[in-house]
Amino acid sequence: MTQHIGAVALVVPDYDAAIAFYCDTLGFSLTADEDQGGGKRWVLVTPPGASETRLLLAQAKGADQEAAIGNQIGGRVFLFLHTDDFDADHARMQAAGVTFEEAPRTEPYGKVAVFCDPFVNRWDLLQLF
Numbered sequence: 001m002t003q004h005i006g007a008v009a010l011v012v013p014d015y016d017a018a019i020a021f022y023c024d025t026l027g028f029s030l031t032a033d034e035d036q037g038g039g040k041r042w043v044l045v046t047p048p049g050a051s052e053t054r055l056l057l058a059q060a061k062g063a064d065q066e067a068a069i070g071n072q073i074g075g076r077v078f079l080f081l082h083t084d085d086f087d088a089d090h091a092r093m094q095a096a097g098v099t100f101e102e103a104p105r106t107e108p109y110g111k112v113a114v115f116c117d118p119f120v121n122r123w124d125l126l127q128l129f
Contacts, residue, residue: 004052005052006053007054007055010055010056011072012069013059014059015033015043018043019057023045025096025098026047026081026096026098028046028048029048030044030045032044041059043056045057055079075122076122080124081124083126086125086126090125100115101116101122109128110126112125113125
């Protein structure tokens with residue numbers, strides 16, 4: 001049996017703002033945007049070159065979900081965007097206005113820098129050695 005994680009749900013304040021950031025700023029592809037009725041949509045975005053893992057952008061409904069935006073994992077780095085060209089992606093992302101919390105650093109496992117999306121989710125941009 002083969003399994004993989006096909007999508008990770010990410011609670012966002014607004015579908016269109018999230019699509020704009022992930023697709024226009026980070027360069028992800030809009031894989032699906034389907035009306036589910038009642039203001040709900042099935043929105044999947046996929047990193048460049050990825051074939052299996054996607055983000056499901058889930059618009060917050062109600063105070064509990066709104067409070068979880070940007071704090072789905074208690075302030076820790078939540079998502080890890082792997083790249084095969086750290087320097088080029090880092091430069092492109094900075095030029096696009098992505099906010100990095102730190103300068104790139106080299107660790108035993110690879111080159112990494114933490115960035116935040118507009119919804120205060122913390123990410124690692126990571127090139128493994």
